[in-house]
Amino acid sequence: MRGPAERAVVAAVCGMPFEAAIAAGPGVAAICGPGPARVAAGLASLLAAEQPAIISFGCVGGLDPDLAPGSCVVATGVLTRTGLIAADPAWTRALMAQLPGARTGLLAGLDLPLAASESKARLRRDSGACAVDMESHAAAREAQRHGLPFAACRVVLDPAWRSIPSCALAALREDGSSALLPLLGALARSPRELGPLCALARDAWTARRALRQVRARLGPHFSLP
Numbered sequence: 001m002r003g004p005a006e007r008a009v010v011a012a013v014c015g016m017p018f019e020a021a022i023a024a025g026p027g028v029a030a031i032c033g034p035g036p037a038r039v040a041a042g043l044a045s046l047l048a049a050e051q052p053a054i055i056s057f058g059c060v061g062g063l064d065p066d067l068a069p070g071s072c073v074v075a076t077g078v079l080t081r082t083g084l085i086a087a088d089p090a091w092t093r094a095l096m097a098q099l100p101g102a103r104t105g106l107l108a109g110l111d112l113p114l115a116a117s118e119s120k121a122r123l124r125r126d127s128g129a130c131a132v133d134m135e136s137h138a139a140a141r142e143a144q145r146h147g148l149p150f151a152a153c154r155v156v157l158d159p160a161w162r163s164i165p166s167c168a169l170a171a172l173r174e175d176g177s178s179a180l181l182p183l184l185g186a187l188a189r190s191p192r193e194l195g196p197l198c199a200l201a202r203d204a205w206t207a208r209r210a211l212r213q214v215r216a217r218l219g220p221h222f223s224l225p
Helices: 017-023 036-047 089-098 117-127 136-146 166-170 180-189 191-218
Strands: 010-014 028-032 053-062 072-080 083-086 103-109 131-133 150-158
Touching (some): 010 136, 017 028, 017 053, 017 191, 036 136, 053 072, 053 136, 053 191, 072 089, 089 150, 103 136, 150 191
Parallel strands (some): 072 103, 103 131
Antiparallel strands (some): 072 150
């Protein structure tokens, strides 16, 4: 973690607390969602005092069926409601140099979770994006507004063919963590979701392990040139 007097070189924008814990380190300020509103608020507070480069880091939902859980995506740009925001080319090249097995492509930014596999297929067809998340578009907009370098490096958690069970969404707290009692209650009402929930948990374990490996390869400041 950063010391009290240490300035941030990079702001790592994440969706979940476990992603922020993996991202954080000396010179790195971890901004945690989930969702664009929490990201924008966190970045506004940070950018009032510092001007770090901004990277979106964490997990994504896959849109391209070729992306399995744990696949790494380095974004060439992020699709927002107002258009495409390109990632910094030099930083993107530096990320790929450290992650030669990663996939490059566009990320789609949405304000709400995209749970159904049918909806993922529709977004893939309409946008050409390879993955989707709820934080990258907010991070890209703030970087563009402040004239700061922006990059995105994310790992697939739920693949294109996997729908997120409703019990998992019902358990999601405002800070991105999961509440056990709502999860158990939703599962009791829909016991058929146990199998999909176990599959999601397995995918999450795979994604978390891959995310740690990616973070270690990128070094202290996420390979910022």
